[in-house]
Amino acid sequence: MSALHFDTLVWHWPIAIYLFLAGVSAGAMFFAVLLKHFVLKHNAYQSGFVQAACIVAPVAVMAGLGILVLDLTKPFDFWKILVFYNPTSVMSMGVLILLIYQVFMFMWIGITFRKPVDAWCEKRFPIVLKLTALLARFEASTTGLLVIFSLALGAYTGFLLSALPGYPMLKNPVLPLLFLASGLSSGAASALLGGVLLKGSPNGKEVHFIHKVEIPLILVEIVLIFTFFMGLVLTGGQSKIAAFNAIGYGFWGWVFWIGIVGLGLSGPLAMNLFMTATSKRKWAYVAGTACISLIGVLLLRNFILYTGQMTIA
């Protein structure tokens, strides 16, 4: 059996990229909200990190949806997913969550960047000022709902796979939590990477805050991965076989131990602890840590998707 082509493989890497991008978007929006409310308050729009998150989130979610549509066998019929709904289908409910999430995402970005938007539109399109004023009245509700829907989107990427009863490794209640946690940390990483690229200070208070949240988040991820595989092994039968097929010898075993556990989790954890302990937050440290964190999450999505489909019930 080859690692990338086998009989029971139905969904291949574009789905993993889509799951990754949806998680990045949800995580970036989540951390943008946290940064604004706990660190930056009304000056949030001046921060490179918030700007980066607000660019990454819409681009990632739309690129993800684009990949999803192109991966259909009938891409031009994608509108049927938007017209017909099935309440028992995780995918159908996910489409609903994605649509509502995007509405609140753009509303929140509009509210956060009200000052520069107003300044730019004052002479050219005075009508926009009325719109931003209206949006600003609903800031609290928009923020609350955006947080709820970003968390829902992050968890949805896991539920999408855990709704497949034929694959014992994917039919796992820990998977949505694992994907939520790793999605949030990938969002944080993309905000950090984009932030330092947009001339945000690598020693700024935003970086301090994100690192403070990221360290426990990575620890939670490690616990979730451990629980995920412990649960499979203790369930026995095909679940146990699936677990050992995934993390044992072979291509995906290397990806798991070196790429995910080593590079994607231990690396960022060590770097975050180092940067917190020594207060040395250089541009290269912050950007490098964010990069390996993102690579780790992308590998995790591919690893779960492929190894999950290797063993059937």
Next chain:
Amino acid sequence: MENSKRRFLKGTCALLAGASGASLLATVNASGSVKAEPDVKYALIHDETKCIGCRACEVACREVNNVPEGVTRLEIKQAGPFGEYPNQFYHFSRKSCQHCEDAPCVNVCPTGAAFIDKQTGIVSVDAWKCVGCQYCIAACPYQVRFINPVTRAADKCDFCRETNLAQGKQPACVAICPTKALVFGNLKDPTSEVVQVLRSNPTQRAKVDLGTRPKLFRIVAKSGEVTL
């Protein structure tokens, strides 16, 4: 700040109340319009003790349902040969849609293109509604679904619901079987052959532990190997 928090909470509560009210209303409406239980529920028995592996069923299915080359709705799996000459034998088993009562493919389909026909209990596909996300193919624990290269939609056995059954005939595979190894009929009719055979023979269904409640039964032939 306090004020906006309260407004947010109020708004969310109103939204939740509205949503639950709407779903409640939908259930009430649905339960009001439900008719008496349908009196037809089709099932199929594959008697492996009678199957000789001639594959006439595969050919008949392809012809009647216009299934393109390269894909198939039904497959006879062959294992063996077992035993020493002259007491050698093969083991044949049927791989096709199990017509689950609680079908994973129907549960996951985002558009409702995969559905259970209420009149007959047959799991079916609306090729027009299908967008080809392949969620159903991944969800099926029996690996019987495929993308039809002509319609680009998910496809599988539907007991000839749109072809032979609609013309009052038996499904193509059942009609063609030279050894009468396939028994098709209505589970709700106590006098039907399918019920008689089920009552008088021990049968098995695949992967029942997944809770899918399949309606494809097999009368198991003597097996050539011991699997643990």
